[in-house]
């Protein structure tokens with residue numbers, strides 16, 4: 201199974217970084233990923249389409 205990477209935009213520091221997504225985790229996944237730059241917890245909502253393309257929305261964990 202190919203690795204899928206998704207670009208996450210950090211809502212805290214504004215930086216972007218690539219993060220590996222779990223292609224077997226279902227078409228809609230919600231999880232917390234620590235920012236690779238500032239290490240704060242990002243609430244990620246990841247969607248995988250039928251072609252295996254991943255798109256993600258990010259928001260601060262503390263305004264859920």
Ligand SMILES: [Zn+2]
Pocket residue numbers: 210211212213214215235236237238239240
């Ligand atoms: Zn950050």
